[in-house]
Amino acid sequence: MKKARLITILLALVIFTGLFMYFRYVSNEVTESFMVIEQRVDKANEKSQLTNDSIALVLTEGYGQASERGRFLDSVSNQLDEYLSTLKKDITQSIENDGYEAWESSGYLDALFFESTTISQEGHEFIGRIDVYRTAVSKQFKTDFPEIIDQMENDFSTAPVLDSEGRQQNWLPYNYKGFPLVASMTKITQLQSDLKRTRLELFSALVNSEE
Numbered sequence: 001m002k003k004a005r006l007i008t009i010l011l012a013l014v015i016f017t018g019l020f021m022y023f024r025y026v027s028n029e030v031t032e033s034f035m036v037i038e039q040r041v042d043k044a045n046e047k048s049q050l051t052n053d054s055i056a057l058v059l060t061e062g063y064g065q066a067s068e069r070g071r072f073l074d075s076v077s078n079q080l081d082e083y084l085s086t087l088k089k090d091i092t093q094s095i096e097n098d099g100y101e102a103w104e105s106s107g108y109l110d111a112l113f114f115e116s117t118t119i120s121q122e123g124h125e126f127i128g129r130i131d132v133y134r135t136a137v138s139k140q141f142k143t144d145f146p147e148i149i150d151q152m153e154n155d156f157s158t159a160p161v162l163d164s165e166g167r168q169q170n171w172l173p174y175n176y177k178g179f180p181l182v183a184s185m186t187k188i189t190q191l192q193s194d195l196k197r198t199r200l201e202l203f204s205a206l207v208n209s210e211e
Contacts, residue, residue, distance in 0.1 A: 055070075055200065055203035055204065055207065064210060066206040066207065066209060066210045069140060069141075069206060070203060070206055072140060073137065073140070073141075073199060073202055073203065073206075074199075076132075076133055076136045076137060077133070077137075077195055077196075077198075077199045079129075079132075079133070080129055080130065080132075080133040080195060081192055081195055081196075083129050084129075084188055084191060084192050084195075085192070087126070087188065088185060088188055088189070091108060091109070091181065091185060092185075094108060095108060095181070102181065103180065103181050103182040104180050104181070104182070105180065105181060106177070106178045106179055106180060106181060106184075107181075108181055109176055109177075109179075109181060109184050110177055110178065113126060113172060113176055113177070114173065114177060119170070119172055119173075123172055126172070127158050127171070127172055130156050130158055130191070131158055133156060133195075134152065134153060134156040134157070134158075137149065137152060137198070137202075138152070138153055141202055144205070144209065145201075145202060145205045148198065148201050148202055148205060151198070152194075152198045155191075155194040155198070156191070156194070157171070158171045158172070159171060161174050161175075175187065
């Protein structure tokens with residue numbers, strides 16, 4: 001009887017260990033997948049930046065009012081992009097010695113953006129930076145390029161959202177609280193990608209408006 005019980009316990013331990021290793025493997029695979037996505041979006045952002053810089057140069061070479069508006073767009077876009085890049089750098093440096101566990105945890109951004117059930121000062125700054133960019137670009141370009149701005153306002157909206165049960169949730173916790181850090185980093189990189197796409201589309205529209 002004791003031997004049978006011992007065998008049962010050993011089998012349970014083997015099964016438990018196997019399941020643990022499997023889910024650990026899957027967890028690492030998910031993390032690696034997010035990191036690959038992050039790297040690909042970053043590379044796409046770099047290529048987009050080169051194109052944007054070329055158009056920005058043209059706008060400083062005598063396109064009249066379009067040049068002035070292009071420089072404004074450059075300034076406000078760069079302010080948000082630099083903030084997001086610095087945020088990502090700070091996150092990466094803070095956990096660079098912690099391995100996969102840190103990337104799979106939500107702890108860092110939860111502590112940075114939230115204080116218990118409220119949004120922290122850093123969380124409000126994150127929202128505020130996005131709001132300043134969205135409001136400034138919309139005010140400057142909405143009348144002339146409404147379709148581009150409609151998309152931009154959607155991409156950079158920080159308005160409350162409805163969850164899967166139809167309940168209204170604040171934008172920041174809905175998108176960033178409790179998520180694996182690598183997923184949140186990918187969302188921030190996507191914001192940068194949307195920023196560069198919007199910048200490119202508006203530059204192109206400005207050039208075309210002067211031809």
